[in-house]
Amino acid sequence: MDVIVVGAGVGGLAVSRVLLAAGHRVRVFEQAPSRRTGGKAVLIWSNGNAILDDLGISLDGVGARIDRIDALSSRGRLRTTMNIAHAADRYGFPTKAIPRRHLLERLADGLPADMIQYGVACRGVTQDDERVTATLADGSTVIADLLIGADGHHSVVRRTLWGEGTVQPATFGTWQGLSPIAIDITDTTRHLMISGREGACGLMPAGKGLLQWWFDVRWAPTDPRPAAPLADLRRRFGHWVSPVPEVLAAASDDDLEFFGHHWNKVRPVWGEGRITLVGDAAHTMPPTLGQGANQTLEDAWVLGRELAEGGDLVERLRAYEKARYPHINLVSRLAKRNPANWRTPPMLARLFPETMQTAMLARFSNRLTAAAQGAAAAR
Numbered sequence: 112m113d114v115i116v117v118g119a120g121v122g123g124l125a126v127s128r129v130l131l132a133a134g135h136r137v138r139v140f141e142q143a144p145s146r147r148t149g150g151k152a153v154l155i156w157s158n159g160n161a162i163l164d165d166l167g168i169s170l171d172g173v174g175a176r177i178d179r180i181d182a183l184s185s186r187g188r189l190r191t192t193m194n195i196a197h198a199a200d201r202y203g204f205p206t207k208a209i210p211r212r213h214l215l216e217r218l219a220d221g222l223p224a225d226m227i228q229y230g231v232a233c234r235g236v237t238q239d240d241e242r243v244t245a246t247l248a249d250g251s252t253v254i255a256d257l258l259i260g261a262d263g264h265h266s267v268v269r270r271t272l273w274g275e276g277t278v279q280p281a282t283f284g285t286w287q288g289l290s291p292i293a294i295d296i297t298d299t300t301r302h303l304m305i306s307g308r309e310g311a312c313g314l315m316p317a318g319k320g321l322l323q324w325w326f327d328v329r330w331a332p333t334d335p336r337p338a339a340p341l342a343d344l345r346r347r348f349g350h351w352v353s354p355v356p357e358v359l360a361a362a363s364d365d366d367l368e369f370f371g372h373h374w375n376k377v378r379p380v381w382g383e384g385r386i387t388l389v390g391d392a393a394h395t396m397p398p399t400l401g402q403g404a405n406q407t408l409e410d411a412w413v414l415g416r417e418l419a420e421g422g423d424l425v426e427r428l429r430a431y432e433k434a435r436y437p438h439i440n441l442v443s444r445l446a447k448r449n450p451a452n453w454r455t456p457p458m459l460a461r462l463f464p465e466t467m468q469t470a471m472l473a474r475f476s477n478r479l480t481a482a483a484q485g486a487a488a489a490r
């Protein structure tokens with residue numbers, strides 16, 4: 112097949128790898144002038160890591176392994192511990208925190224140099240029973256059998272299919288940074304989540320002496336940007352348990368990046384005809400479960416599996432969306448409830464086993480569910 116992919120982020124690169132490996136002709140149009148080299152770190156859980164492995168991508172040598180997540184109160188009381196190493200043992204793939212730049216490098220590694228056209232935005236898409244047509248920013252058109260909208264949160268492809276206004280602001284926003292801050296967790300496999308009245312703070316080793324740190328605060332799109340954001344964070348969070356004050360003291364305004372959280376209700380059928388979506392284009396959600404990129408990889412994996420079945424293309428695309436729906440809908444609804452900001456009392460938290468995340472990951476994932484079903488069938 113002749114395939115157009117709009118967007119060369121996590122989803123566009125992953126789906127291109129899958130389709131090229133299946134022998135299709137792939138052309139990718141990316142509005143940015145070159146591959147993104149910025150961005151902070153993302154968590155790649157066992158499910159995302161398993162899919163990367165299926166795509167021939169190893170995360171060896173980049174990022175940091177995360178084996179445990181401790182949730183604390185702002186005064187330092189332990190709320191919960193998540194044993195993440197347990198999921199690594201169960202599924203064979205560890206959870207890692209990876210600077211986004213490295214994830215994109217590894218996803219792009221080995222792709223044909225002329226496959227991605229940078230600096231070319233897609234302005235709209237149309238289709239008939241035989242073909243799909245993308246209109247590019249210079250007014251030219253390209254035609255293919257299949258078009259995949261991997262164009263993220265502000266997706267033009269989604270807006271063409273669904274109309275405007277389907278992605279809404281959520282209640283929090285994140286100030287984040289990735290910098291070489293030498294506190295005791297930077298060179299460990301331990302991730303800290305601290306929550307209190309003022310919001311939440313996450314601290315996560317990201318490899319090579321880097322610490323990913325973020326602060327979630329209540330936010331509305333009409334809020335003015337603070338004149339001195341770091342001073343504002345120090346005022347709000349500076350009295351929290353160590354190492355929060357140390358992180359705030361070591362951070363600089365240049366490190367800071369802000370993202371307002373957004374969410375859309377996932378649709379059971381998100382594509383139409385010869386057009387489908389992957390990643391944030393189909394399911395924008397707050398980063399509160401750290402699953403966005405992982406779910407985007409799940410999309411690419413399932414789409415590849417469904418297309419490999421052969422037969423009617425339009426039916427295969429709808430089968431892909433149907434297979435993804437129960438998993439992504441669960442993740443999306445949970446992410447919207449903002450677990451990063453829950454202030455679960457330790458007494459209540461003790462009722463949940465430390466290894467609970469292992470089972471949750473399987474519920475989040477088509478890939479891990481399929482592996483478990485395959486193993487059960489083989490027994």
Ligand SMILES: Cc1cc2nc3c(=O)[nH]c(=O)nc-3n(C[C@H](O)[C@H](O)[C@H](O)COP(=O)(O)OP(=O)(O)OC[C@H]3O[C@@H](n4cnc5c(N)ncnc54)[C@H](O)[C@@H]3O)c2cc1C
Nearest residue numbers: 118120121122142154233262263390391401402403404405
């Ligand atoms: C603060 C924050 C922290 C996060 N942390 C995590 C985490 O720990 N773990 C995790 O799994 N996920 C995390 N995520 C979510 C994750 O970043 C996204 O889910 C993931 O990047 C989605 O990939 P995508 O390919 O759909 O979109 P993107 O990565 O946004 O890529 C979309 C691409 O499409 C391009 N594009 C857009 N419009 C057009 C157009 N009209 N024409 C051509 N190209 C276009 C863009 O330039 C971009 O390159 C986080 C997100 C945020 C905001």
